[in-house]
Amino acid sequence: MGRRAGPVRALMLAGPTSHPDRRATPPRVKRADFRIRLHIHVGSEHSLGPGKAALLEAIRETGSISAAARMLGMAYRHAWELVDDLNACFAPPVVETAAGGRLGGGARLTPFGAELLERFREMEAAAAAAIAPALVKLAPRLPRRRSRTRRAKRAAARRDIVGRE
Numbered sequence: 001m002g003r004r005a006g007p008v009r010a011l012m013l014a015g016p017t018s019h020p021d022r023r024a025t026p027p028r029v030k031r032a033d034f035r036i037r038l039h040i041h042v043g044s045e046h047s048l049g050p051g052k053a054a055l056l057e058a059i060r061e062t063g064s065i066s067a068a069a070r071m072l073g074m075a076y077r078h079a080w081e082l083v084d085d086l087n088a089c090f091a092p093p094v095v096e097t098a099a100g101g102r103l104g105g106g107a108r109l110t111p112f113g114a115e116l117l118e119r120f121r122e123m124e125a126a127a128a129a130a131i132a133p134a135l136v137k138l139a140p141r142l143p144r145r146r147s148r149t150r151r152a153k154r155a156a157a158r159r160d161i162v163g164r165e
Contacts, residue, residue, distance in 0.1 A: 034135050034138075034139075036124075036127060036128050036131065037049065037050055038050070038120075038123060038124045038127050040120070040123070042089050046085055046086075046088065046089035048086070048089070048116070048120055050124075051082070052082050052085075052086060053117060053120050053121065053124075054072060055068055055069075055072060055074070055079055055082055055083070056086075056094070056095070056109060056113060056116075056117045057117065058071045058072055059083075059095060059107050059108070059109060060108070060109050060114070060117070063106045063107065063108060064105075064106055064107055065079050065080055065083060065095075065097065065107045066079075068107075083095045083097075083107070086113075086116075090112065090116070092110060092112040093110050093112070093113070094109065094110060094112060094113035094116055095107050095108070095109055095110065095113055096108055096109075096110055
């Protein structure tokens with residue numbers, strides 16, 4: 001995705017921990033090989049997902065659509081189209097822009113845009129937490145990962161054999 005923020009990693013519960021000084025401790029959280037990507041489709045034309053959320057975060061951080069696009073490895077035109085789509089999707093605008101010029105331009109999230117981003121991140125976390133128990137049950141059925149080094153060695157050996165024929 002140009003280079004957008006990585007997919008949301010599913011957090012899996014690895015069981016409760018206990019400590020003599022605490023009554024109840026939250027369950028331990030462990031990263032897994034599962035990835036969850038939440039996309040919210042609004043009608044048939046608009047959506048909000050991790051890529052647009054990452055763009056909103058970058059705009060908030062940089063104050064500029066072009067700087068946010070560079071930060072994410074995305075073309076400026078694509079970033080502008082995503083912002084335009086978000087603004088068309090909701091009645092209050094999500095991002096406000098100011099034309100460049102002598103005083104410089106810029107972009108900023110509107111209060112609604114900041115709220116939208118916050119709510120989206122909350123929904124991502126809630127979705128990951130809701131399906132974590134099911135992922136814990138599936139985790140033992142995942143094949144063991146082979147090291148990349150071993151895979152690379154096998155690929156090199158195949159290339160060597162093919163080269164000799």
